[in-house]
Amino acid sequence: MSNNVLPRRDEIDNKFKWKLEDIYSNEGKWEEDYQAAKSAISEIEGYRDRLSSDAHELLEALNHYYETQRILERLFVYARMRKDEDNSNSKYQALSDRAQTLLVEFGSASSYIVPEILTIDEEVLKGWVKEDRGFDVYRQFLNEILREKAHVLSPEEEQILAMAGEVCDAPAQIFSMINDADIKFPHIKDEDGEEVELTKGRYIAFLESKDRRVREDAFRALYDTYGKQRNTLATTFVSNLKKDMFISNTRRYNSSLEAALSGDNVKVEVYDRLIETVEDNLGSMYRYLDLRKRALGLDELHMYDIYVPFVEDVDMKICYEEAKDMVAKALEPLGEKYIEILKEGFDAGWIDTYENIGKTSGAYSWGCYDTHPYVLMSYQDNLNSVFTLAHEMGHAMHSYHSNKNQPYPLAGYRIFVAEVASTLNEILLTHYLLDTIDDRATRAYIINNYLEGFKGTVFRQTMFAEFERIVHGEILAGTPLTCENLCSIYYDLNKKYHGDNIVIDKEIAMEWARIPHFYSSFYVYKYAIGFSAASTLAKGILDGKEGAVDQYIEFLSSGGSDYPVELLKRAGVDVSTPRPIDEAIDMFDKFVDELDLLI
Structure with a gap:
């Protein structure tokens, strides 16, 4: 393919395109499913107030619910992926919008199902499930409802909470408007001395510049700009923390953290152990940063120096x-x-x-x-x-x-x-x-690619996770949080996670203000856990450990048939213990050792 001119969709050979015809051979079939789904959604209302009458009624309702959901998934996936082929195609913009609207209608029409199931006596429900094999495919769904029963409110309270949904989404929406629409960054001079507007998209490219002046200018300009919105951003973020506390209190959880982990049936101890284990191994991070400092030939390593490549790119x-x-x-x-x-x-x-x-x-x-x-x-x-x-x-x-x-x-x-x-x-x-x-240079490049991914996924995401735990804890304790508090907490964490052999520039204290994931609370820890679990599984496979491949394929084949921690445990990795993180960091250390010899 030519890199000079971006081709039109019809100029690309079909052998390099996905075959969405495998979902729908033509759009007439899509329309047939669309009409079938609309009819199925309207029929869902007919099961209201019947679910608790007997096992047959409940099973029939669940069958109808999942059959409808399956059609809707097919409709939406096809329409959205057609749109992704060429977002300027108005035909598929409309198709995607129609599918999205239908999904909303389905959610509204079926919203009574879980509250109504919870009105069934638990022992009666368990008896139905035990006696009728038709419930086997819904066992996990029903177990999940019963597990979370203590946190489901009365129908009237659930309705009020649902009505408050848009209000609860407001902090994230406000942040998005500030961060994606309103905030404007200044111009800086690039490597050639040309005035170039700093944007979020260009920021990382500037931090990867070999010209240190460009890196520093971009770093300071970005955080100075966020600093000018410091009070608005702090108020928006703290409002999101309070929203999470409101929901967790309303649903009778002990904390926002417990509420966020509950959906995956993950204990708070798993979250805490990740942070504790990574903190115990921060010496590995410090050693890697020291290698970076020496490779770059710097007297002082600054925060704007930690993304610039210090291994030459390879022309492969x-x-x-x-x-x-x-x-x-x-x-x-x-x-x-x-x-x-x-x-x-x-x-x-x-x-x-x-x-x-x-x-x-x-x-x-x-x-x-x-x-x-x-x-x-x-x-x-x-x-x-x-x-x-x-x-x-x-x-x-x-x-x-x-x-x-x-x-x-x-x-x-x-x-x-x-x-x-x-x-x-x-x-x-x-x-x-x-x-x-x-080839020495290529090996160094490949190893450094892995180490950078590890640094960003395990060390950095765990630092984010610890920041979230601290600030949500402050809200729970009733401690007022201001921009100054947030910056102080975040700055101190950067000092801890990066060590004494790097200058922690004061501007980094504002970084919390630009992280969108902080508006999806307690989400980022999953990246660190997932990377560590993958490292342990890969090691077992590469070492030829007996049963490792079969266990891994079984894990791939398990879907959502159990909770994540249990699925991983059956695959051979227990993420409730420090072992996966320790083993992942051992691999990290070995690669640091080799890279040190190569550069």
Whole structure:
């Protein structure tokens, strides 16, 4: 593909496009399903006030609910992915909007189901489930309802809480408007002395500049700009913390943290242990930063120096066909059957490979239960794209195995485990490349790529997680939080996580104000847990540990049939203990040792 002119969609060879026709062979079929879904949604109301009458009525209602949801998923996935092919296509903009509207209607029409199930005597419900095998596919759904029963309110209170939804979303919406629409950054001079407007999109590119003056100017300009909005941003963020406390108190949880973890049935101790274990191993982070300082030849390492590459980029031109072969060979430790399915995915219309005008940027894996999974990416002929291909096919293979082996109600896996399969693929690719490449510069590049990913995913996300735990704890304790408090807490955490051998510039104290994930409270810890779990699983597979591959494939095949911690435990990794994090950091340390010898 030419890199000079971005092609139109119709200029790309079909062999590099995904086959959405595997979902709907034509849009007439989509319209038929749309009408069927509308009718099914209207019929849901007919089950109201009947669910507690007998087992047959409840089972029939659940069957209808999930069958309707399955059609809606198919409608929405197709429409949205068609739109992602070319976002300027008004036909698919409209199709996507129609599917989205139908989903909202479905949510509203079926909102009575859980509260009504909770009116059934628990022993009676358990008896129905035990006596009728038809409930087997709904066992996890019903167990989850019963587990959370203490936190479900009366129908009237639930309605009030639902009505407050838009108000509760206000802090996140206000932050988004400030951060994505209203905030304006100044111009800075680039490497050539040209005035260039600083944007969030350009910020990381500036921090990766070899010109230290550019890095420093971008760093100070960004945080000075956020600093001018400090009081508004602090008030918005604290309002979000108070919103979380209001909801957790209303639902009778002990804390916002407990409420956030409850959906995955994760104990607060798991969250705390992650932070504790990473803190015990911060010496590894300090050693890596010291290596960076020496490699860059700096007397002082500043916060604006921690993203600039200190290993030279390697000019590896890797075409897409080579990339597929490279990924397949890297994943051979997962077994012949895995590779057979992987290669089928490469050649059977799973992947939308190249960028075109209007195509959604970035990469993702998605799909619906009734067809194979799909991958969207914008392949460039470089090593980063090879890693992206391995990563997204990890997600795709997870979905493939889950959908193949689980009934629809149990197939969907949770975010908690979603990054395990993709990260494991990247780790296997890293080891394969290091086993097959002797070139010193290339080895250094590959190792540094892994270390940077680890630093950003494990150390940085855990620092974020600790910040969230502290500030939510302050709100729970009734401590007033101001911008000064928030900055002080965040600055001290940066000192702790980066060590004494780096200058913690005062501007970094405002970084909390630009992190969107803080408005999805207690979410980021999952990244660190997932990376650590993937490291342990990959080590067992690479070491030839007996049963490791079979356990991993079983994990991929389990979907949402159990809670994430239990699924990972059966795969051979217990994330409720420090072991996965310790083992991941051991691998990190070994790579730091090798990189130190290479540069």
